[in-house]
Amino acid sequence: MRIFWTLFWSLLLVNMLSYVVANMQGDTYNYVLSSIVGVVFAGIVMLLGEALPSEPVDNH
Structure with a gap:
């Protein structure tokens, strides 16, 4: 569900x-190119979300 909403x-x-x-x-609006950029953007967002730690750090 998280992937769908992203x-x-x-x-x-x-x-x-x-x-x-x-x-x-x-200019003219290009739906296909915009959708490709949107999918790439979603992939980057998902990769960043998985790379960030989910628990707080004990020592700074």
Whole structure:
């Protein structure tokens, strides 16, 4: 479920950002390219989430 929501929100937010930027520049919106970037972004977010420690550190 965690992977689904990460993918869902990354696709939604990246596509929204791409749509807004494309319209501001007067360019055409490319759904396929935006979705590919969203999947890559979701992968990076998931890798970072797994790499970070989940428990507090005892000594600093």
